[in-house]
Amino acid sequence: MSEILAATSLLLGVGLMAVAAVGMFRLPDVLCRAHALGMATTLGLGLVLLAVWLAVDAPGVGLKVLLAIAFQFATIPVASHLLGLLAVEKRVRRWDSGDGDLNR
Secondary structure: OHHHHHHHHHHHHHHHHHHHHHHHHHOOOHHHHHHHHHHHHHHHHHHHHHHHHHHOOOOOHHHHHHHHHHHHHHHHHHHHHHHHHHHHHOOOOOOOOOOOOOOO
């Protein structure tokens, strides 16, 4: 049963990271890209690490994996937020849909 959960978690995690990679190429500006990378990579990496925890039966792996997940959930969103703040501070041009409703 744990093999099925590990495989499912691994596939979902890799799928979310693939969505983040597609978002890097498809989204129009820095803020959208930072959001896509921050959300999808955090959840995807968390699911991949969960799959590692379920697949490996060595003692002490659970604590190390939980610490790695906690650090990822603490650092990736903060880095994404700081990237967005830097883009706003440097006045990086944002995407305009053409309707003139862009908040600057």
